[in-house]
Amino acid sequence: GAVVSQHPSRVICKSGTSVKIECRSLDFQATTMFWYRQFPKQSLMLMATSNEGSKATYEQGVEKDKFLINHASLTLSTLTVTSAHPEDSSFYICSAREVNEQYFGPGTRLTVT
Amino acid sequence: DAKTTQPTSMDCAEGRAANLPCNHSTISGNEYVYWYRQIHSQGPQYIIHGLKNNETNEMASLIITEDRKSSTLILPHATLRDTAVYYCIVHIIQGAQKLVFGQGTRLTINP
Numbered sequence: 001g002a003v004v005s006q007h008p009s010r011v012i013c014k015s016g017t018s019v020k021i022e023c024r025s026l027d028f029q030a031t032t033m034f035w036y037r038q039f040p041k042q043s044l045m046l047m048a049t050s051n052e053g054s055k056a057t058y059e060q061g062v063e064k065d066k067f068l069i070n071h072a073s074l075t076l077s078t079l080t081v082t083s084a085h086p087e088d089s090s091f092y093i094c095s096a097r098e099v100n101e102q103y104f105g106p107g108t109r110l111t112v113t
Numbered sequence: 114d115a116k117t118t119q120p121t122s123m124d125c126a127e128g129r130a131a132n133l134p135c136n137h138s139t140i141s142g143n144e145y146v147y148w149y150r151q152i153h154s155q156g157p158q159y160i161i162h163g164l165k166n167n168e169t170n171e172m173a174s175l176i177i178t179e180d181r182k183s184s185t186l187i188l189p190h191a192t193l194r195d196t197a198v199y200y201c202i203v204h205i206i207q208g209a210q211k212l213v214f215g216q217g218t219r220l221t222i223n224p
């Protein structure tokens with residue numbers, strides 16, 4: 001099946017700094033990628049839909065200026081958490097759509113100290 | 114997308130069939146039923162999907178009732194590695210195509 005990778009798998013950063021997470025579709029091209037966030041013992045919450053070559057569409061309540069999404073190519077989308085704070089500590093998961101299927105990355109655990 | 118209702122948790126003995134129910138009484142005619150699972154600290158894994166016919170693959174079987182208001186995911190011979198949270202999602206393949214996750218069922222396979 002199609003493979004989606006994320007980098008890094010874990011990151012620890014200090015409060016106030018920015019962190020970039022990469023999501024790549026390894027063996028297919030994805031015009032659309034999605035970013036989710038998951039807090040402990042909770043379900044995945046969709047943050048935004050990323051379309052190659054255009055601006056991302058954010059879900060209600062997600063701050064677009066804090067969570068910057070760039071989808072510059074058909075195989076790469078990035079999520080930058082700007083001025084991170086401890087409450088941004090979470091498990092961030094991306095997914096990429098190929099035709100009518102959606103494949104998920106392994107996730108990135110962000111810890112803000 | 115239609116909402117789904119799943120039991121919060123279930124237990125199953127290793128080697129037995131695990132039957133996970135899902136209610137989706139407001140499903141519309143063009144919405145598919147998808148099942149994903151998430152093993153701890155990993156990304157969700159696709160299991161199976163269907164529209165109205167029963168489906169089977171190497172991982173599981175999906176039984177959809179005739180009125181499509183509910184479905185059951187069947188893991189025929191559960192192993193310890195099947196312990197995970199299972200999500201039932203209904204959504205339209207066309208259009209926005211974003212998957213919206215509910216709370217899922219935490220399935221524990223016991224030795």
